[in-house]
Amino acid sequence: MNRSGGRKRADTRSNATIAPAQCDGRVTAAAHVRSCESLARVCSRLTARRVTTRLDSTRLDPSRCAIHAGRVFSDDQRRAFEDDGFVRLRGVLSPADCEAMRARTWRQLERNGVDPDNRHTWSPEKAWKLQGIRRGDPPPAEQPQLRAALDALFEDGQWTAPRDWGQALVTMPSPGPWRIPAHVWHLDHPYTHPRFAIHGLNLFLLVDDVVAHGGGTLVVRSSHRVVDRFVESVEGLHDKKMKVLRAQFHARNPWFTELADAEAQDGADRTERYMACDTEVDGVGVRVVELTGEAGDVVLCHPWLVHNSAPNVQQRLRMMRACRVYHPSHPSDARTAVSSPRAPS
Numbered sequence: 001m002n003r004s005g006g007r008k009r010a011d012t013r014s015n016a017t018i019a020p021a022q023c024d025g026r027v028t029a030a031a032h033v034r035s036c037e038s039l040a041r042v043c044s045r046l047t048a049r050r051v052t053t054r055l056d057s058t059r060l061d062p063s064r065c066a067i068h069a070g071r072v073f074s075d076d077q078r079r080a081f082e083d084d085g086f087v088r089l090r091g092v093l094s095p096a097d098c099e100a101m102r103a104r105t106w107r108q109l110e111r112n113g114v115d116p117d118n119r120h121t122w123s124p125e126k127a128w129k130l131q132g133i134r135r136g137d138p139p140p141a142e143q144p145q146l147r148a149a150l151d152a153l154f155e156d157g158q159w160t161a162p163r164d165w166g167q168a169l170v171t172m173p174s175p176g177p178w179r180i181p182a183h184v185w186h187l188d189h190p191y192t193h194p195r196f197a198i199h200g201l202n203l204f205l206l207v208d209d210v211v212a213h214g215g216g217t218l219v220v221r222s223s224h225r226v227v228d229r230f231v232e233s234v235e236g237l238h239d240k241k242m243k244v245l246r247a248q249f250h251a252r253n254p255w256f257t258e259l260a261d262a263e264a265q266d267g268a269d270r271t272e273r274y275m276a277c278d279t280e281v282d283g284v285g286v287r288v289v290e291l292t293g294e295a296g297d298v299v300l301c302h303p304w305l306v307h308n309s310a311p312n313v314q315q316r317l318r319m320m321r322a323c324r325v326y327h328p329s330h331p332s333d334a335r336t337a338v339s340s341p342r343a344p345s
């Protein structure tokens with residue numbers, strides 16, 4: 001998650017370095033995904049393989065109930081996570097904490113040349129050098145509601161606290177119409193992630209309210225279950241690059257093939273097709289959903305939930321943050337690497 005370039009991240013497995021994804025000083029979505037996928041591949045190689053005989057790995061142990069400072073992760077929330085691949089926790093951060101995070105973000109944006117009162121200065125590349133705003137984040141692991149959720153979802157209730165809320169996802173407003181993008185629908189975690197147990201999650205924090213068509217991350221609801229079927233059936237899973245597996249996954253289902261087809265940008269029809277109702281893919285009802293909500297909400301996403309960034313055709317900046325949480329068995333070097341794989345920040 002380093003949009004600024006310059007610093008290289010260590011891949012201590014091979015002592016190689018992974019250069020930040022950049023293109024003429026601008027980071028493209030494709031470059032971001034390449035970066036995510038190469039790091040996920042590192043993780044995948046370092047993570048122990050698991051053999052299992054159960055049929056649907058997206059069902060978790062229902063007997064676990066986690067409570068932190070009176071905050072419970074309920075059965076309904078667990079079911080939502082299993083069925084949809086994501087669950088929203090309301091009001092994880094207080095309005096005051098969000099206000100402070102927004103103020104820090106604006107201060108950095110101003111240092112990058114953004115004038116809050118002059119929209120001509122709101123160009124996308126000025127929202128890419130925001131690493132500094134992570135200092136001063138309210139620690140994710142100190143939020144009781146989030147702790148309860150992570151305890152309930154992770155295998156054996158074990159997870160390693162992220163240092164901060166991760167990469168800044170700031171999207172400047174752009175002219176409409178709002179469209180579902182084709183590039184790049186992706187996962188941040190490897191397809192070789194263990195089945196039947198959660199060893200990694202994506203966390204999206206809404207630092208500000210996010211309304212429809214306001215740049216909220218797009219997810220394919222229940223896609224984690226389609227990925228699960230793919231993983232179960234694909235040959236040579238551990239020998240293939242993530243990019244190859246992604247192409248194979250998309251090629252297998254016309255719905256996903258066309259979703260990722262850059263030629264198929266047919267505006268309203270596309271929105272209708274992918275967002276108005278579920279379509280059955282490999283026996284699973286899926287549709288594209290926008291992550292919207294209020295400042296302080298956190299959305300927990302299954303590692304196999306297919307997702308993408310989205311345009312912001314509203315008047316205000318989209319401000320979210322994205323981090324990942326891992327099981328302690330996840331190799332710490334890979335954990336460090338993957339915690340900041342995206343270029344923007």
Ligand SMILES: O=C(O)CCC(=O)C(=O)O
Binds near residue numbers: 308
């Ligand atoms: O900008 C966004 O909303 C997309 C975020 C994303 O793709 C990611 O964190 O992997």
